[in-house]
Amino acid sequence: MQIVLATRNQHKAVELERILLELDLQFELLTVDKFPDAPEVEETENTFEGNALLKARALCNFTGLPAIADDSGICIDALEGSPGVLSARWSGATENIDRANVDLVLAQTVSVPEGQRGAQFQCAAVAVFPDGREFVSLGSMPGALLTAPRGSNGFGYDPIFVPDGFTKTTAEMSASDKDEISHRGIALRKLAQLLKEG
Numbered sequence: 001m002q003i004v005l006a007t008r009n010q011h012k013a014v015e016l017e018r019i020l021l022e023l024d025l026q027f028e029l030l031t032v033d034k035f036p037d038a039p040e041v042e043e044t045e046n047t048f049e050g051n052a053l054l055k056a057r058a059l060c061n062f063t064g065l066p067a068i069a070d071d072s073g074i075c076i077d078a079l080e081g082s083p084g085v086l087s088a089r090w091s092g093a094t095e096n097i098d099r100a101n102v103d104l105v106l107a108q109t110v111s112v113p114e115g116q117r118g119a120q121f122q123c124a125a126v127a128v129f130p131d132g133r134e135f136v137s138l139g140s141m142p143g144a145l146l147t148a149p150r151g152s153n154g155f156g157y158d159p160i161f162v163p164d165g166f167t168k169t170t171a172e173m174s175a176s177d178k179d180e181i182s183h184r185g186i187a188l189r190k191l192a193q194l195l196k197e198g
């Protein structure tokens, strides 16, 4: 059976595919690029789960195939959980978006002392089937924000995030080391288990 991945974010698609391919799912993975007319979904919900379900339901309706979507972001303690679901568009920039988002978060936390720079990445991964079945799983990765970027792997806020128990940022880790502990890795591994159980 085929299953479609509902993301146009190239970086996220790479991570999603990489993690899902390791999981021995009984599905052939298609990406949304195969459906150029699929509707662009506005993320209007205020939870990761709500937005992931919006994206997966829309693609499942459009293609008639089961769809997997994730929604994710970083929640910063000193910013009362922001940017959260707004992580992708926090700075409002339309080019060099990751860099602009990182710069804004660093500026907003410039006076937050070490010890109070806690943050966590969160991810909701969902699968929606044409027969109406819906599966939801959540993952998170706690850590702390640096005051300047380090590393060039990954994407988004990776260069300023050090997971708890590590000294490297997620932008300094290898892809497989990040997948092992990441919010997306955790959520997708749980989702794969739910799918296998039916």
Ligand code: IMP
Residues within 6 Å of the ligand: 009, 012, 043, 070, 071, 072, 073, 074, 085, 087, 088, 101, 121, 154, 155, 156, 157, 158, 170, 182, 184
């Ligand atoms: P969305 O899930 O497409 O709404 O976008 C999530 C946004 O959160 C990304 O564009 C990044 O800015 C941020 N984000 C989510 N996961 C990660 C990650 O693993 N590393 C760095 N940034 C992330």
